Amino acid sequence: MKEVQDINERDIYTLINGNTADRELLSKISQGLDKAGIYYRIFARIKAAHSTAIKLIEKEDKYKGRKKGMQDIIGVRVALYYHDDILVCKKILSSMFQLIPEDSEEDVPKAENFSPIRRNFVFHLPDDIIELFPQYLWENYRIEKTFELQLRTIFSEGWYEVEHDVRYKHREEWKDKKYYEYHRGLNSINATLEVCDHEIVRCLEDLAYDCYKRGEIQRMLRYKLRIHFEKEDISNELISAMNSTDSFVKKIYQMDRGEILCCISHPEMTHLPKTMENIIFLCNELHIQNSSIRNLASPLLLNKLNKGIRAFKNIKEE
Numbered sequence: 001m002k003e004v005q006d007i008n009e010r011d012i013y014t015l016i017n018g019n020t021a022d023r024e025l026l027s028k029i030s031q032g033l034d035k036a037g038i039y040y041r042i043f044a045r046i047k048a049a050h051s052t053a054i055k056l057i058e059k060e061d062k063y064k065g066r067k068k069g070m071q072d073i074i075g076v077r078v079a080l081y082y083h084d085d086i087l088v089c090k091k092i093l094s095s096m097f098q099l100i101p102e103d104s105e106e107d108v109p110k111a112e113n114f115s116p117i118r119r120n121f122v123f124h125l126p127d128d129i130i131e132l133f134p135q136y137l138w139e140n141y142r143i144e145k146t147f148e149l150q151l152r153t154i155f156s157e158g159w160y161e162v163e164h165d166v167r168y169k170h171r172e173e174w175k176d177k178k179y180y181e182y183h184r185g186l187n188s189i190n191a192t193l194e195v196c197d198h199e200i201v202r203c204l205e206d207l208a209y210d211c212y213k214r215g216e217i218q219r220m221l222r223y224k225l226r227i228h229f230e231k232e233d234i235s236n237e238l239i240s241a242m243n244s245t246d247s248f249v250k251k252i253y254q255m256d257r258g259e260i261l262c263c264i265s266h267p268e269m270t271h272l273p274k275t276m277e278n279i280i281f282l283c284n285e286l287h288i289q290n291s292s293i294r295n296l297a298s299p300l301l302l303n304k305l306n307k308g309i310r311a312f313k314n315i316k317e318e
Contacts, residue, residue, distance in 0.1 A: 001139075001140065001141070001142060002140050002141055007053050007056050007057055007141070008053075009049050009050055009052075009053040010049075012049040012052050012053055012137075012141070013049035015133065015134050015136060015137045016046055016047075016049060016052070016073075016133070016137070017049070019046055019132055019133060020132065021046060021074060021129050021132040021133060022044040022045055022046045022074050022076075023044070024128075024129055024132065025044060025074055025076065025125070025126075025129050025147060026042055026044040026076065028096070028126070028129075029042060029044075029076060029078070029093065029096070029149075030042060032092050032093065032095075032096045032265060033078070033089065033092060033265075034228075035264065035265045035269075036088065036092055036227065036261045036262070036264050036265035037225075037227030037228040037229070037261070037264065037274045038080065038081075038082075038085050038088065038089065038226075038227055038228075038261060039080070039081035039082065039085075039226070039227070039228070040078055040079060040080050040081065040085070040089070041078075041079045041154065041157070042076065042077070042078050042079070043076070043077045043079075044074065044075065044076045044077075045074070045075055046073065046074055047070075047072060047073050047074070047075065052070070052073070052141075052143075055070055056069075056070060056141060056142060056143075060142075063142045064142075068103070068142075068144060069141070069142030069143050069144045070141075070142060070143050070144065071103060071122050071144045071146040071147075071148055072122075072146075072147065072148035073133075073137075073143050073144075073146075073147070074125070074129075074147040074148075075147065075148050075149075075150075076147060076148070076149040076150070077149070077150045077152065077157070078149065078150070078151055078152070079152050079153065079154050079156075079157035080151065080152070080153050080154065081153070081154055081226075082153070082197075082200065082201050082204075082226055083153050083197040083198060083201060084201055084257070084258070085261075086119065086151050086153070087258060088257075088258045088261050088262060089151055090119075090121065090151060091258075091262050092261075092262060092265045093121070093123070093149065095262075095265075095266070095267070096267075097123040097124060097126065098123060098124040099121060099122070099123055100122045100123065100124065100146065103122040103146075104120060104121040104122050105118045105119075105120045105121075106118070106119050106120075106121070107119070114187055114188070114190060114191030114194065115187055115190075116156075116159075116160070116163070116187070116190050117156075117194075118150075119150060119151040119152070120148060120149070120150050121148070121149045121150075121151070122146050122147070122148055122149075123146060123147055123149060124145065124146055125145045125146055125147055129147075130145050153193075153197050155193040155194075155196050155197050156190070156193055156194070156197070158193075159189060159190050159193055163186060163190075166186075167183075167186060204223045204226060205223075205224070207219075207223045208220050208222075208223035208224040208253070209253075211223060212224075212249065212250075212253045215243070215249075217234065217239060217242065217249060218232055218233075218234055218276060220249075220252075220253060221252070221276055221279065221280075224253065224257060225257060225260065225261070225279070226257075227261065227274065228274065229274055229275065229276055229279075230273050230274045230275055231273070231275040231276065231277075232275075232276050233275075233276070233277075234276050234277055234280070235277065235296075237296060238277060238280065238293070238296055241292050241293055241296060242280070242293065244292075245290055245292055245293065248288065248290055248293065251283075251287070251288050252280065252283050252288070255283055255286075255287060259286075260279070260282070260283065260286070262312070263282065263286060263308065263309060263312045264279075264282065266308050266311055266312045267311075268307055268308045268310075268311035268312070269304070269305075269307075269308030269309075269311075269312070270304070270308070271304070272304060272305075272308070278301065280293070281293070281294075281296075281297045281301060281302070281305060282305055282309075285302065285305045285306055285309055286309055
């Protein structure tokens with residue numbers, strides 16, 4: 001393991017320049033999130049050689065003390081459209097990659113202030129991504145075979161981008177008491193954006209309820225689930241069966257959105273087109289178990305749904 005005096009930026013540059021590991025990892029993450037249909041934007045990067053060298057030097061004592069090295073050779077940010085997708089996204093990613101809880105940071109919001117909320121998670125890199133780097137990198141530098149992933153909303157992503165350049169990069173300067181009111185100012189903007197995050201979801205949930213009360217099933221599902229549907233059409237036969245079955249639509253409306261999305265995204269739920277009809281059949285098999293609705297689904301679809309649901313429920317029980 002190289003000591004501080006031996007760390008060579010050009011050496012590190014040679015080891016990581018031109019590497020496609022960040023794009024490969026981004027593709028893996030995107031596939032998992034796309035399977036759930038959630039709305040998001042994603043960014044990934046391999047840490048630049050200059051930044052890597054500086055971090056290894058500045059944090060040498062910290063890394064030696066805890067016997068762990070730099071954990072963000074690859075950094076990923078996922079910006080979600082809806083704040084209630086943060087937990088869903090975390091669950092999906094934790095089923096895809098091995099989370100390291102002791103190295104992750106997830107702030108608990110405090111009632112008495114609106115300070116920024118960190119959601120920084122550290123995961124082990126998959127073996128095929130590790131193999132994209134030269135073995136020499138892992139053997140000679142205090143760099144862990146991990147990646148850091150930050151979860152944010154679209155609103156908070158914009159705020160963090162500005163805050164990072166304005167305040168975080170000059171944090172020693174901002175410790176001066178004369179910056180106090182500007183700290184408060186930046187944090188108050190963050191608080192306003194947090195309110196916006198919650199209000200968007202509340203507005204769409206109210207709209208979903210309004211559609212449910214009017215019997216507009218397609219619109220109710222669109223605003224309740226808030227995902228990319230491949231097809232929104234529902235056959236007249238299925239709509240008729242839903243409306244003639246006591247409380248069926250109500251039970252669909254009352255189901256937990258996060259549970260539905262996590263179930264859709266489960267690895268065993270293979271090749272399931274995200275149509276409204278398929279989601280209705282999924283909800284029925286997951287909890288409602290109505291035979292009239294089940295009879296309208298093809299045997300092939302039912303087999304696929306129940307295989308995925310069994311695997312999903314087994315994971316939940318562990």
